[in-house]
Amino acid sequence: MHKTQKHLASILLTAAMIAPLGAALVVAQPASAAAQEDRDHRKWDEHEQSAWGRFLAEKHRKDHEYTHAKKKEQDEYWAWRHDHPD
Numbered sequence: 266m267h268k269t270q271k272h273l274a275s276i277l278l279t280a281a282m283i284a285p286l287g288a289a290l291v292v293a294q295p296a297s298a299a300a301q302e303d304r305d306h307r308k309w310d311e312h313e314q315s316a317w318g319r320f321l322a323e324k325h326r327k328d329h330e331y332t333h334a335k336k337k338e339q340d341e342y343w344a345w346r347h348d349h350p351d
Contacts, residue, residue: 312351320345 309331317331320342331339 313346316346316349316351317342319349 313331318328321328323345331342334342
């Protein structure tokens with residue numbers, strides 16, 4: 266019985282030490298969290314294709330497919346898109 270109490274105490278202590286780290290990660294989301302949420306929940310259609318073209322033109326970038334863009338540029342697009350709704 267004494268061993269069980271030691272194990273339980275160890276588990277509870279570990280959980281108590283880890284909990285603040287998890288809370289800090291949730292609170293410290295990057296500024297692009299809204300953009301990430303948009304990207305995960307939007308369908309790519311002709312409106313998005315048009316917005317992608319406006320994004321590239323506004324940023325003075327060569328025309329290319331969204332699927333060929335690097336993740337950094339895709340994230341930048343969704344952050345831009347969040348501020349430029351239809």
